[in-house]
Amino acid sequence: MNTKTIPVGQDILSPAKQAAADLRADFTRRGIFIVNIVSSPGAGKTSLLEATARHWGGQHKMSVLVGDLATDRDAQRLSPLAPTVQLTTGGACHLEMPLIKKGLEQLGPIETEFLFIENIGNLVCPASHDLGEHLRVVVLSTTEGDDKPGKYPKMFRTSQVLVITKTDLLPYVPFSVDSAVADAQLIQPDIQSIAVCARSGEGIAEWCEMLEAARDRMVASRDDHAAVH
């Protein structure tokens, strides 16, 4: 029996990982910064995006792909504020690349600087799926308890930013922002954290500036890379 060793010069990615890497490379070239927002159900992902759109008021262009198992309730909320496509999984617990691609087709050839992907409300399954994002943001609301990072470690380990929402409820719930951040840092020491209240606008300017700076870094890194080659 003949056997043959095939030399490989690079990692062979699974089709899903390859599709995510290709999307990221393509959107980097186009200057579009992709943000994958993950959280429990009802943590305030949609409210955060509403507040983001209101804060920018057209100054920065944003589009949204919003995922749910069923209904177009979130797209109904976001569509008046930004180009939005509702993705419904019919039951699946996370978004995957084929649905992202369909959503992008439906969004069409719009100009945008930021593409937000609002994932399914689920603090477990979306952690395992790269959607081509430049930044993964985990949203934790003050009403969920400050013990959640350690209990759902993969989601916090794979995120670069922790947004703590519903700070207006802090007087009424047993939640310490410092404890939640410390618990997340045990898992992901480099995680950046911001506390916000979408209803009052507290922290939203800081959140938006963080996004703008992250996109600027992506664009600068792309241009540096192009200048070298």
Next chain:
Amino acid sequence: MNTKTIPVGQDILSPAKQAAADLRADFTRRGIFIVNIVSSPGAGKTSLLEATARHWGGQHKMSVLVGDLATDRDAQRLSPLAPTVQLTTGGACHLEMPLIKKGLEQLGPIETEFLFIENIGNLVCPASHDLGEHLRVVVLSTTEGDDKPGKYPKMFRTSQVLVITKTDLLPYVPFSVDSAVADAQLIQPDIQSIAVCARSGEGIAEWCEMLEAARDRMVASRDDHAAVH
């Protein structure tokens, strides 16, 4: 080629469904009522069980299997109040029968009237897994929004009871108990609903009475069945 038709007198269940059905039958015989509690992360499942144990104060015997991806934080909270075993899935998004069986072995041959299974905080995946429960209870906190039943339909469709938690926060959040219940009833018209606040104890007596009545019905039905045969 010979072919043979094998007549089957009953549904052939998958091994997981069979194990769940066997557990339910066994615990029915022993008079132990199994309650599978499902919800988003941080909806208040553990707090509800703490309040339940405090309300009963030993008048009714309860045991708990509590599931998490990681940590034994929930078992640490519940152990002082009731025999509790922490199940950690290491990453899996729901509990399954083999882990339930291991938990029961670890719990040992204790006397109990109620076995609570606190599932992984996840409003999607646990919906698809029968754990041998007599009653599935979905917990929804007032801070998650009253639009969740329609967005996570399978979980509400497969539950018999909806417990709305954190009613103390109603003055501060955009949540209507009536809207949430109506949304759940669109999916599951027979769902029974109770609003509670584990911190103040509001609704906890009603919740406990509901559980006691449900267990009484199970025992009566078992005895009727035994009398006929």
